[in-house]
Amino acid sequence: MKKFILVIVIINVSLLLLGGALLGLGLCFGGKPNFSFNISDKNIAEPIYVDEDFPVEDFSSMKIDISRAKLYIEKADENRIEYHIMEDFVPEVKVEDNTLYVIQPDKNVVPINIINFNSEEEYIKIYATEDQYADIHSSSGGMEITNVNIDGIIDSSSGGLSINGSEADSIDIKVSSGRTVLENIKYNTIKTNQSSGKFILSNCEAGTINSKSTSGGVDFENVTADSIDVNVTSGGIDFTNVDAKSANLESTSGSVNLEGCEITDLTGNSNSGGFKAQETKIDTANVKVTSGGLRLDLIGDVNDYDFDLNVSSGSVNVNDEKKSGGYLVDTGKDKKITAKTNSGSININIH
Secondary structure, eight states: OHHHHHHHHHHHHHHHHHHHHHHHHHHHTTOOSEEEEETTTTEEEOOOEEEEEEEOOOOSEEEEEESSSEEEEEEOSSOEEEEEEEGGGOOEEEEETTEEEEEOOOOSEEEEESSGGGOOOOEEEEEESSOEEEEEEESSSOEEEESOOEEEEEEESSSOEEEEEEEEEEEEEEESSSOEEEEEEEEEEEEEEEEESOEEEEEEEEEEEEEEEEESOEEEEEEEEEEEEEEEEESOEEEEEEEEEEEEEEEEESOEEEESOEEEEEEEEESSSOEEEEEEEEEEEEEEEEESOEEEEESSOGGGEEEEEEESSSOEEETTEEESSEEEEOSOOSEEEEEEEEESOEEEEEO
């Protein structure tokens, strides 16, 4: 049996070496490691790429539909379009009623790269001089938007999204697969829906933020908002230097961590992973933890607070003083912490 396995291994290694040698020989004689396959015609051919760079008329809104290619939108002194793309996917570009249309055909062509170091990035670049209302849909490739005040809807099925430097009324973002990074932005309303991949928000001012993440977690840093609503199914919630009048944070699987934050009214729910706040100011809090425990290290005076703390399994400690069973102080104060854990202790320190 061992001899048979050894023979199989030797045969496989030999075939692998032979394949590598033939591939190298083919490349030396001018062979191409990339090709395309047309599903409809069942043809295999070397891909032809098209490069274009041309000016367009003035526009203040855009409707973009891309089936494959990375999209770049950048601030510039001249409205212009640039792209490097397979011939089968050259987009239709036009300006009508002050709206830029970039529509890419969706064809049954599959590009294949045997050796990934020779693959080429396909891209479409839009250079805009004005603020934009946008309706953008991308099936594959992702997007980067830089220093353009963009308002509207962005939908990316496959590929990450990056927005840096934007100020507008509202943005509605949906990313199915890929990381989303928003930084240096200011909006009245921010709405995001992340299916797979982390959502990162930094250096942001907003009226309301509504963020939903199915898998990947949420990370906020240096964010100021009137109200924040975050719901994560799988992945943690991490807030650093977040200032909000109200925040509702829910995590089904993953911890909730606050550091250096200031939240007037906090509502939290963590099913698995625990809830923790460090060097944070909170006036009122209502937190439920199913598994993982609760720890709040807050800035303030413990005498300014009322408490309603209950644990099913674990202990309750307030300023390092153990309270048996639960802890209730109800004197009608403006500041109050209500907390309940099913499995895990409650530790609150206010100094």
